[in-house]
Ligand SMILES: [Zn+2]
C-alpha cells in the first residue's frame with residue numbers, strides 16, 4: 001500500500017526485560033547517569049496524600065535512553081542522553097502540560113560526554129505512591145520499525161484499504177501496522193478515549209510529535225490509567241520547549 005508511505009514514522013520498540021541495568025545503560029526503571037552536583041528533581045504538586053504537595057516528593061527514574069543504543073530522528077543536535085523521571089503519586093489536579101490522575105513527568109536531555117562525578121544515592125520517593133507507578137529495573141531490547149497512524153488520521157480515501165490490509169495481515173484481529181503498542185520512542189500514538197488530536201507547541205506553535213510512550217506491562221510493573229499509555233509529545237522545532245503529557 002504505497003500511499004501509506006508518507007505517513008510512516010520511525011519507531012523503536014523498547015521491549016523491556018527485567019534485569020540489573022547500570023548507570024551507563026539504557027534502561028527502564030534503572031539507575032540514572034546523574035551529575036553529582038545537580039539537585040535531584042522533586043515534585044511539589046498536590047497529590048492524593050498531601051493536598052499541599054509538601055514536603056516535595058523526590059522523583060523516580062522511569063527511563064534512560066542513550067543515542068548510541070537507540071539512534072533515530074528523535075535526537076536533537078548536541079545531545080545523546082534522554083532521562084525521564086516521574087513523581088509516583090497520583091495527581092488529581094495535574095499541573096499544566098501533565099496528564100490528569102497520573103504521575104508528574106520531567107525530562108532531561110544531556111550530553112553523556114559532560115559527565116565527571118555521578119550521583120551515587122538519589123533520594124527515595126515520599127508518601128504512599130500508587131501501585132503501578134514504581135517501574136522495576138529493566139534492560140531494553142530495541143526493535144526498529146516504521147509505524148503508521150490510526151486510520152482516522154489518514155485521508156478518508158485511504159481508510160477502507162488500510163482496514164482491509166490490517167485484517168489480512170493479522171488474522172487474529174490484532175493490528176501490526178498502525179500505532180504499534182508497547183514502550184517506544186517515536187512512532188504514532190493510539191487514541192482510545194478521544195478523537196486524534198495534534199498538539200501545538202505553546203512556545204513557538206510548531207508541531208509536537210510523539211517522543212516517548214510509557215506503556216502498561218508486567219515486565220516493568222507499570223500500570224497507567226486503565227492499562228493504558230502515558231505519552232510524551234515534544235516540539236519538533238526545539239526540544240527545550242515545554243513538552244506535553246497525556247494518558248490514553
Ligand atoms: Zn507529585
Ligand SMILES: [Zn+2]
Nearest residue numbers: 201204235241
Ligand atoms: Zn516549540
